[in-house]
Amino acid sequence: MINTPYKQLNNGANRLHPALQLLIFGAIFIGTLLICNVALIGVFGIKGIMDIASLNPSTPHLNNSLWVLQLVGTTLPIFVAPVFFAKVIVNDEHDYIKPGINFHWALLVLVFLLMFLSNPTIELLSNINLKMKLPHYLKGLEDWMKDSENSAQKITGIMLRMNTIWDMLLDLLLIGLLTAIVEEFMFRGVIQTIFVRWTHNVHAAVWITAILFSAFHMEFYGFLPRVLLGVLFGYFVAWSGSIWPAVWAHFINNGTDVVVTYLYQHKTISQNPDDQHLFNYIGYTFSAALLILLMLIYRKIALEKKPFPEADGEELD
Template structure:
């Protein structure tokens, strides 16, 4: 009954149901996560994490637990529950199929490889953002939010052994890529495609929501670009996995580069923002567009409901 009702509901209302379901699951698992930290590590450590005091050696394993329980699990669970409980065609929403040309893995790899200059350009532009004087309070909150997120990330990414690096590649690279792609490209983008009816608009709106979700405002533009690239990977292929692959490559590369820099194996700071020149920015943008066109052409070699304009759900 519920599946039939939701199937007959407008995409706008489906989107509302999706957001409410995600919010409920997110709050539930955040409560569970905080309770588990208090149970296993003590509430004093929980209070220290809240104050961004990471001096306790148990802080990092506690942060791992928080990351998995309060973020990774709800991000993955929400679209899966929505698709299998509230829709008659869950696979059409989640797009878990592996039936797409193998060349798409390779093309997605080169898109991510060549995107670095363009990401740097957008990041540099984003860093120059200044709000009007009457929004000083909001700007101050945005900077504090950015700094707090950076301090938490830096605490997790303190890696002393190869095992620490592998662990972060798995957690931040692999699990996060799966969870976020299933939520944003598997669930949200599908609903927005049915609602807006304009693929490019739906992809970029999803990418903007994806970027805003991270609450890192001075990295909004580069993350939105990445979200759009992942969106096109899914839309053209009809599968979530090329986007998961691209997302994994982006995150895992950052983790590995950070580890190598910490171990003084490389001299280039992964956080450096003035590596490329203007012609490399242009080259990056042009090649990405070309590769996306090639990706689309290769993907069109098979029947793709998304490309044929078929509504899902």
Template sequence: MINIPYKDLDNSSSELHPALQFLLILATLLVALLIGTAIGLGIITGLYGYSTFTAITESNLAVPHAIPALWILQLTSTTLPILAAALFFAYVVTPKPQQYIRSNFKFSWVLMLLVFAIMFISSPLIEFLSNINAKMVLPHFLQWMRESEDNAEKLTNAMLQMNTIWQMIFDLLFIGLFTAVVEEFLFRGCIQTIIEKWTKNVHVAIWVTAILFSAFHMEFFGFLPRMMLGVLFGYFVAWSGSIWTSVWGHFINNGTAVVITYLYQHKEISISPDDQHVFNSAGYIISFIIVLFLFWVYRDIALKKKPVQA
């Protein structure tokens, strides 16, 4: 049996059953998202008018103030609600928040270097899964998902339009760092812990959480690569006992996309961030072998320093 740092989680009788915890955090997230959307509607309507709100929800970016309104809606309807749901659950619902948020720094900092290497070396694997995903064909009655993803991509590209380096830094902090923090607190922090308590199996918890993480983004044609990223993030936390290892990995993934997009927009590089044919079969195989080796090294170092639970 693998000695996972947080395998012996406390299932105190004062806590709700993990199944109820799971339903509760989903309900909390839903309520937070609804409230956040209402707040975003109020702010955008007050600043720019209701027509601007309806325009961006219909992916119409031709109206004045569409981009700032889009940022407001992203912050209020998605990012902050995710953070609020995770913190509310960890600090209000549960008696031991550190079992869920795992914000300790009791791990070897060599792990951060390994995460850095793993994230970059796994790029060919992620591309391979993206190409598999792209070949999948949706049935006719689900074609609306393709249209929805195209609209979402249009909005994302608008948010990633960076004319100055300061805009790039803003996107790097918001899309790269802040998004990484809030999503990891919710998924690898709260949800992965709940499922691990429920199933008594950390591997099941990691994979189920990764599936939920990918499904949450509602992008069918990005499901497999995002799920695999969720698996990587899950094991980072499982073996280190700290959420910051997965936050770092998540930031590297998002931040790299921001920087590459900026460089491509300013013609500093020729490779498009949307190009999914950068590597070949040999690259996929070599990437897989090296990532497995680095994961073995990561696990070996991480499990030598088991963090003390708060």
């Protein structure tokens, strides 16, 4: 048995039950979300918000307005809530954000390889997800899911219009890096730590958080591949004790989409980044096997870098 790196869980600074922690964190996030969106209504007005969200072509500066809605209405609350919770509510930024960098540099190389070698497995899960069919009596729900997915894709398409390399670099910063930081602070930082405390089982915490992470994005036909990504990110943090390997992985995943989309838009490459039929079953099998092997190597290096004392009975097999 190898002890989990969640070594600070005995810290006496925080006595709140994990269920109460989750409730408080949820209230902080929802409150921050409401405040930010009320501020947006004050700037754009309700009609303006609806025009932007519906991609009304007559909306002035539609692209810039979409970015303002995204950054202020979603990204900012996702950042503020975990930081406020960690610093003010539990007063334990080290355990709930995990900003430390005391991990072996080789983990970042392994994360780089894992993210690219996971592409066939992600494609397989995407194709399985796309074949999802609800019962006939849930047709209304299925139609709403498809409409929601199409709307999200249209919004993403507008935000990923990159006319110059500077547009690409800006998207790389905002979609790639900023999104990676704020989402990892919230999910693998605060939420995963709460579930580790609650379940006393790192594996359960990683999977529960990954499912919540995927559900949060409200993209139903990308649910399974996003769960896999969430699981990878979760173990990167659980085994290293640091948030940064997961941020790096998240950045690689998002940033690759930005760069490949830019190259496709400018006809530098011919392969459509939305194509979900790049690999065959041999590629899927090879990818899954390499994922397992590299994750075991990652775990070995991460846990040998610094032995952690047992905390509250959480152990990794």
